[in-house]
Amino acid sequence: MAPPPLGVNGIEISELGEGSDHGREQNCGGEEAMKRLEKLRICDGDEVGISEELITDNDRRQDDEVLALEAIYQDNIVILDHQEGLRSFQIFVHCEVPDGITVSAKFHSAGTSNIKGMQTEAEVASSSSYDEGFLYSFKVTYLPPIILTIVLPKSYPSHHSPYFTISTQWLDKSRILSLCAMLDTIWRDQPGQEVVFQWTEWLHGSALSHLGFAEEVALWGPNDNMVLTDYRAISENVVPERVIPFLMGYNEKKCHEAFLSNIHQCLICFSEYLGSEFIKLPCQHIFCSNCMETYSKMHVKEGSVTKLSCPTSKCGAHVPPVVLKRLLGDQDYERWESLLLQRTLDSMSDVVYCPRCETACLEDSKTNDAQCSKCLFSFCTLCNDRRHVGEKCMDAEARLRILQERMQPGGARTNEQLRKEKELINELLSVKEALKDAKQCPSCKMAISRTEGCNKMVCSNCDQFFCYKCNKAIDGYDHFRQECELFPSEEINRWEAQMNARQVVAQVRAELFAGHANHPCPNCGQRNAKEGNNNHLFCWACQTHYCALCHKVVRRSSEHFSRKGCKQHTSDP
Template sequence: MAFEEQENELLALQSIFGSEDFIRHESKSAGEIRVSVELPSEYKVALREGGTLKQYKISFLPTLLLTFELPENYPYSSPPDFTLCCSWLTQKQLADLGTHLTELYNASRGDVVLFSWVQFLREDTIRFLNITSMLELSNEPSTSFSSQGTMDVEPSEQENSQTTGYSHPRSLSDDKNEARDPLNEHNPFSGLSLTPSQTLLSKILIHDAAQEQKVFQSTVYDCAVCFISYLGSECIKIQECGHVFCRSCLAEYCKVQITEGNVRGVTCAQEGCTALPAQAQVQSLVGEELFKRYDRLLLQSTLDRMSDVIYCPRTSCASPVIIEKDGNVALCSICGFAFCTSCKKAYHGTNDCELLNSHPENDSEQSIADLPRSLEGMKALWEDYASGSKQRRRLLESRYGGKGRFPKLEDYLSGGWIALNSKNCPYCSCKIEKNGGCNIVTCSQCDRHFCWICLTVLSGRTYQHFQSSECYLYL
C-alpha cells in the first residue's frame, strides 16, 4: 500500500514539473527537485565590502535543490529522507528550513508531502526566513547539517563549492553537491582572486540575467514600429528604456541610419526616445560590415565633439591629435607633422596667423607674386580656371607659375570664405554656417542650441534670451 502511494506521488510530480526541474531515480523511490524561490518586486541582493553595502536589484535567485528518498513506511510513519542544498543561504537559515519541512510532515502524518514541501520552499522561503526585501551575502563557509550533528565540509570541497547543505539522516549519493549545482558550471570568474561572497554574487547576477533573458524570449510583445505581435526570441529590447521592437524593424532602422552616416541617430526607434541600444545588439542587427562602419563613424563623431581634439591637416594622414592646453602648436603622433592649431598650417612660432592677413604669395616653397592681390581678383582667377577648358587651364598654369598654384589658391579662398561666413559652436567648436531662419541655431554636430549673434548657450525657454538681451530673434 505504501509503495502504491509513493508511486502515485512520483508520477504526479513528473506530470507537474518539467524534466529540468524534476529528476526521478528509477532504481528506487528517490529523486531531486529544483525549486525557484519567488521574490517580491524590487528585491535586492547586497554585499558588504569594508564599510559600504553594495546593493543589486534582481528578479531571480539560484534554485534550491531538494534531494529525497522515500523509506518503505512513507508516508504512514516516516518522513522522506532528504537533503536540502542552496548556495545563497547560511547554514542556520538552511537548517531552519530543513527543520520546518520535517514539522510540515509531522503536522500531516500519513499524507504525501513532497508537493507541499515544494510549494512552501517556492512561495514562503523568503517570508519564513524574514529576508523579504534584501538578501545580504556572507562569507560563511559551506557546511552540512544532519539530525545527528554538524559536520564541516572538507577544505578541498569548501574551496570548490558555495553550496550549503542540510541533511535529514541519509545521503542519496556520494556525489559532491557542487557537481549538481548549476552555479558551479561555466564560472567565468574561475581563477580570479575573489572572496567566497564575491564569487557567489557574480554567480547570482549571471543566473538572474540568464533567467531574465529566458522569460523575455518566451513572452509575446507588440513591436513598437509595425505593431505586430512576436515572441521575445524574435525581438530586441533596449535595456536603457525598455522599449521592444521586432528584429526586422529595428535592423532596418539601424541600417538606414548607418548607411546615411547618421550614427548618432542609431537610437531607440520609439519617437522621442534617445536611449541607445547596446553595441552587441547593433552588431547582431546590421552585420559585420555595416557595424565596422558604425564603429568607425561613432569614434570619429565622438572625437569631433571633444574640444581638445583636432585632426592632422595633412590629407594623407588626418589622424586625431590632442591639443595641449598651453600654446598653439600640435604634433601629430602618426606622421610627426607639427602645425598651428589656429590656421592648420606648418607651425610658425608665435607669429600672427590670422587667415585673412595671410596671402598665397607668402608661400615659401615658390614665389607666386604675379597672382592678384585683392580677394575679388583671386576669386575671378579661380572661377576662370575652374570653368575653363583644358587649353585655358594650361595657359593660366603657365602664366601663374604651374598647376600646383591653383589648389593652393582654392584652399586659401575656401579658408577665407569659411572664416568670413561661419562661427564656432560654443559647445564643440565646430564651424557652423547659418543658412537662414531665426537666430536660434542648432549645431549639426552636437545638436545643441545657441544664439547666432552673441554665441550664448541656450537651454530651457530659448526665446527668453531675446527678451532680456540686445540680441534679436529675426533679422
C-alpha cells in the same frame, strides 16, 4: 549561416544555459545529500521484518507516485541513479512569491565596506541606520529553489516515511531544520500514505510563511549560531556578504529568462513578438531586432551617427557598441566607428589635419602650429604651409591672391604641384563664397547661415551655441542682455509688418484685461482674453483658433462647438 537571434542586451539565446541550473545544483548538493541519506538508512534498518508481498505492493505504489511526480513537476524533478535498488530523486521546489518579496540583511559597522560595492548591482529598496549596524534590503521576484532529495525505502509507504534531505544556498541550518520538522508532522498525520506530493506543495506554498517570511526574507535570526547536527539539513556557511550577490544574480537571470519567453510590444512598429526577438537597451526601453537593425543602418548610411541613440523621444541613451556590432554587421560597424571618430575629432576645437597625409593632429592654440605624428611635418594651422616661426601668417584672402598669381603661365612647377594648388584655390574660393552669407562655428569652424529668427545659433555638427552677430561661443541668454541684441532690427521690422490690425487689437485687449486673460494658447502659450461670452478664441501672437474651455485647437467651429463637444457661449471670464 545566419547569426543566432538576439536576446536582451544582445545576449544569444544559446548562451542562457536554459535548464542548466538544476544540473549545477545537483552536482553541487546531490552527492552530499546521497551520502547523508545512506547513513540515515543504514542507521534505521527499516526493511527488517517486511514481507515480500508487502515489498511488492510498496514497489508498485512507489512507481505510480514517481510517474505522477514526473508528470506534474517535469523539469523540476531529477531522477537519480538507483541506490541498492531504491528509488531516489531530487525535486527543485520554487517558493511562491507572485508579487515579489523584500530580502533584508543586518550588517554591523565592520561589514559596511562590503555592502557598498553591492549597491551598484541592484536598486536598493531601503537602507536604514540602527545602533548595532544598518539594514540593507532589496526586492526580488524569484528566489532560488529549495532542493528536496528523497530516497524511497522498500517499506514506504506502508510502514516508513521517505528518507529526505533539504538543502538551500540562502537559508541557515536552523530554518532548514524547521522545515524538516514540518515534513515529519505531515507524515505522522497520514501514515501509510504517499506524502511526497504533499511535502512538495507545502514547501512551495507555505514554507515562507512558516518561517515568518510572508512579507520579508530576513537573512539573520536568533538561532544562526546554534550548533545543529541533523543530517537532513544541508546548508553552507550562510553569510549575507555571499548570499546577497547570489540572490541578486539568480533573480536577474530568472527575470531575463521570463522576458525572453513572454510576449512584448515593440515601441517602434507596435507589433508583438517573443522577448527573444527584442533588444533591451540600458535605459530599459525595448524594440524588436528588425526595427533596431533598420534604425541603426539608416543612421550609419546617412552619417548621423551622433544621433544613433534610443529611439524613444526625450530619452537619448546610447546604444551599446556590442549591440550595434550584431545589428550592423562587420562592414557597417567599421563605418560607424570611423564616422563616430571623425565626428568626435571634428567637434574638438584643437584638432586639425595634416595637409600632407591628412592625419589628425593637436594644434597649439598659442602659436597656431601643429606637428603630424605620422609624417612629422610641422605646419601652420592657419595657412597649412610650413611652420613659419616669428612671421605673421597671411590671411585666407592674401593666400588666395598669391596662389592665383602663381597659376599664371610661365611657372616651373610639376603637374602634381599644379593639381594641388588648383584644389587649394577651389577650396579657398568655396570658403569665401560660403562665408558671404554665413558664419563659422567658433568651435568646429563649420559654416552656418541664418535665414530668420534670433541671433542665438546652434551648430548642428558639435552642438555649440554662439552669437551670430559677434561669432562668440555662448551659453544661455546672458550674452544678449549685456553685449548683443537677441533679434536684429530687420527681423523685428519684418515681424511688425506681418502684424495685422486684428492682432494689434487682440494684443491690446489682452493687456488691458490681464486679469481675465487666463486662457493660454495651446500652440505658443500666449494668454488671450475672451470677447464677451464667446469661447472661440483667436491667438493674437500665432493666429491659432482654440477653445477657452478645453484649450484645444479648433479646426472647424461647427464640429468642436456642438452637442457632444464644448459650449460656444458661457458666462465664465
